[in-house]
Each structure stands twice: as C-alpha cells, then as structure tokens.
Amino acid sequence: MSNGNTLSRLFGKSPFTALQSHMRVVLECAREVKPLIEALARGDEAGVNAAKDRIFEGEAEADRIKNELRLHLPKSLFMPVDRRDLLEVLHLQDSIANTAQDIAQLLIERQMDIPEFMQEPLIALTARCIDTCEHSASVIAELDELLAMGFRGREVDKVDAMLKELNDIEDETDELGVALARALFEHEDEMKPVSVMMWYRLIEWIGDLADYAEKVGDRLRLLIAK
C-alpha cells in the first residue's frame, strides 16, 4: 500500500528548489570566467585550461538540472507562478552558463593573446559582469521567502529593490563594455583584422553574461506579478 499514498503523490517536486540549484551551478560557471581571463592575461596556459574545464563541467551539470526540471514540470502541475515564466527564467539562467562556455571555447580555439592595453579594462568588465550574475543569483535565492509570503508584501518590496540594483549594475557593465570597445577601435590598425573582429565579439559575449543576468531578474518580476 505504501506506494499508493494520496498525500505524498499530491506534491510535485518543488520547481523552485530545482531553479535555485540550477542558478547556483550557473553562477559557478560565470565565476570561472574571471580566472580564465586572468590566466590568459598572465599567459598561464594550464590555468586557462583548468578554468575552461570547470566551466564545461558546470555547463553540463546545469544542462542536467535544466532537463530534469523540464521533465518534472507536467502541465497538470498547479503552481503559484505561471509555468511559461518559470521555464523562461530557467532558459535565461541557462543562457548565462552557455555564454560562459562560448567565451571559454573561443579563447581556447583561437589561442587569443590579450593585447596589453586591454588587459586591465577587460578584467574589470568581467568582474562587474560576474557581479551582475551574483546579484541575479541572490534574487533567485529569495524565491523561498517569496513563496512563504505568497509573492506579496514586504518580501516583494525587498526583491523589487534588489532588482533595481541589478539593473544599475548592468548599466555599469554596459558603460565598461562601450569604453573597452572604443579603446579597441583606437588600436584597430595595430592588430590583425580577424583578431579585432573576435575581440569585439568577446567583449559582447562577456557583456551578455550581465545581460542575461538582468533578464533573469526582469522575468522574475513577471513571475511574481503573475
């Protein structure tokens, strides 16, 4: 009789727990981008590879959690939030890990050396973009509290304030990215054209880390409002 219990079957797996553990893994991935760039700036090949491996492992783990969550989210599940919003948040979180993986892939494939003038601002940009991800993850960590409060009251105000801050940090990363692109433009003539193209692309991708982190937050707003 033990497998046929009404009450224990009534509860689906909480999608929020899975969403949060997914975000933790994604954040680990994003964090590794900084040691990756730093190792590259130092010319430390072993360091680059180690960071890249950790990013790839993290991305695979994030995929696994993502697929499992999707699998356990049948339409018959009654949830306090919209199913589509939830899946969209998951997708955006996953994009952070994918972007981190793309960055690592590109740096390894092309064996890119960071020009002297770019090193410092590039590391600064990366650090700030990771800050955005950290911030986004701490908002996702508030989901338990939001659930306890039924997505109302002070907790929502608190999350709103956090989301505003998230937007501010993301704006900063935009500025850092623009400044770096301008510096790159000034040095274009000294570099191989293809390298220039690739660096533009890389700056964009690093900026994407923050972009997706912000979008996670924006989508969470919809999720709360339902």
Added chain:
Amino acid sequence: MEIIAQYGTVFMVLALIFGLYMTWGIGANDVANAMGTSVGSGAITVKQAIIIAAIFEFAGAFIAGGNVTSTIRKGIVDPSGIAGQPEILVFGMLAALLAAGIWLMFASSRGWPVSTTHSIVGALIGFAIAGIGPDAVYWGKIGFILASWLVSPALGGFLAYMLMMSIRKFILDTDSPFESARRWGPFYVFLLGFIISLVTLFKGLKHLNLELSVPMSFGAALVFSLFIAAIGWILIRRVKVDAKADRDYHFASVEKIFVPMMVFSACSMAFAHGSNDVANGVGPLAAVASVVKSGGEIAQQSELPLWILILGGTGIVLGLATMGYRVMQTIGTRITQLTPTRGFSAELAAAATVVLASRTGLPVSTTHILVGAVIGVGLARGVGAIDLRVVGGIIVSWVVTLPASGILAALVFFMLKGMFS
C-alpha cells in the same frame, strides 16, 4: 430468529474479524495520511505519532464519534422491511465491512486515492438495494452525505486559505517575524483547542451522560483551550533563533516555532480522524453486536458498547504499527514542501472541518478534506507544486468507489446468505 440464535457466536466472531480487518486497513493508510504531515515536518517521530494516534484516535471515537457511528448504523439503511429477518441485517453489515475492507485494500495497492468513508457508505447502499430493496435506502440522507463530500474539502480548503493568509499578515509580513510568531503562536494553539473542543461539546455528550448548556460549553471550551495555549506558550518560549539557518532562509526560525505547534495539530488530526473514520469502521460492527446481543431484535435505540470502540482503536494502532509506520516515513520524506507553517494551516483546517462534520453525523473523508486543505494553502500561492492529476484521481475514485464497493457488498451478502440459510 433461529439463525441468529444458532449462529450468533459465529456472526460475532466474523464481525470482529472483519471489523479488525477494516480498522487495520484504516490504520495502515488513512491515519498515515492524517499524521504524515506532522511527521514530515519533524515535529514528532513515527513512534510518537503511533502513541498520539493510539490516544487521540480512541478519544475522538469515544467522545465525538457517536453521531457518525449511528448514521452508519441506522441512518443509511431502513431495516423496517426486514423486521422479521434480523439475520439479513447481520449479513448485510458483515458484507459491508468485508466489501469495504477488500475494496480499500485493492484500490490502495493500485495507488487509487479512495476513501474509507466512501467505501463503507457505498457498501451499505449496495447491501440495502440487493438485500432489502431500493426503498430501504434513505435516499434523502444519502444525498445529504454526497453533498457533504463535495462541501467538506471545499470548506477545509477555505479554512486553510484563511489561516495561511492570517499567518502571513500577522507573522511573516512584519518587521520581526520571529517575535511575531512567538507572540501569535499560542493564539493559534488556542484557536485550535477552542474550535475542536467547542464543536465537540456544543451539542452535549449524550452518550457520556454529559449534557452541557450553551454557556457551559463555551466556558468549558475556553478553559480547555486556555490550558493547551499555555502549554503551547511554554513550548514556544523554548525555541531559539537559529541565525545560521536564517541566513539561508529568512523564515527558518519562524518555522521552528511552528514545529511544537504541529504536535497539537497532529493530536487534533488524530482526534478528528477517530471521531469520523473509526466510527465508520465500527458502525456496522456495532449493528451486528446489537442484533446478536438482543437475540434478533433490530433495536433502534441501543448503546454503543465501549469494547467496540476499544476494538476499533486497537485495529487502527495495529495497522499503524505494522504498515502505517512505513507509509508515514514515505510521506514524511516526500512532502518536504509542506513546511510547519503550511502543514499547521492545513491540519488545523482539516481537523476543524472533520470534527464539525462528525458532530452533525456526516461521514466524511478525512484524507479528501486534508487534500482540500492543502489545495487551499496552494491557492494562497503557498505551495511550490501540487499535482492536479492526483486531484483528478480523487474525483474519479470518488465516482468509482460507490458502485464498486456496493456491488462487492451485494456479492458478499448473497454469499453469506447462501452459506447460513
């Protein structure tokens, strides 16, 4: 008449065996549902749950279960058509017990969320139609019972929703949730005690020779609930803030306050369950005992002997100790979504609804009401995910159970009739 005189002892032994089987089944599955929430939240261990169940199931059946027992015993089937053949009623009651027991066992093993109450009511109707005739069923009363099966989970859900909202308003959504919980916690325990005791006392406890006037009921309920609120206050005061857990989940310490409170809701669930489901199980048994004892008279007025309730309680504890034990552990690990605040809301709402129904003599389904209460918490956007397929399954099983247990009861009835006459 001769059949009763000749086989009286055999009928009694059969009734005892079937009754024990039935209550054993209730203990193995139903009680685990009723108390699994408290076990899952860590408020009580499985062993403590069995002890609480043993005490409060019995108390519930003894103090508040009389009305349900009499409904099951004589509110569904009109035996006036078989006044000269008391053995028909005995066969029917035996058949109802066995059929309901078999159906429950079968359905549970297939994982269908069927209700003990629905099974036994269905079995009684089945016997009445087959054994006496369609006119022997009090259809008006049946309609009333059916309506209560729809209304009671909805009421449980509504109460749970209101409780959850109030806990948010008074405790969680405040500057200092922990302090608010300490302040309001005893009040919720008081509320629990007051509702349960007032409903229990309100119409007086006739079978205990205790008639209370309305003001006296209020007074007694007040004294009782103040007493248990005081116990709650002492237990709550001992809960300390867990700063480390709070960093991870800001309401961790608040939840810790609700853990001792869930001991009270577990007791009230066991009490409510006893008042409704134990009474269901022993109702037909009591009917057989009354016919056999009187030597074949179908008495409309008869006392419910104490030993029958004790037997029902024993069956439940046996079921709990042999199988319910494992079921409870499974539930405990699977319903982690039901934190103490949510579990307390659901259990209090369910217990209040069941006791209320029991007082009016309506046999309702404890499990279904609890499910209704959990959905109420969910409607307050308080549960991560509820599987609506299970809710659909409940509705289907609801529709299937009545004819299934009814037909089974009719078959068993004809079998018994053939064997003894």
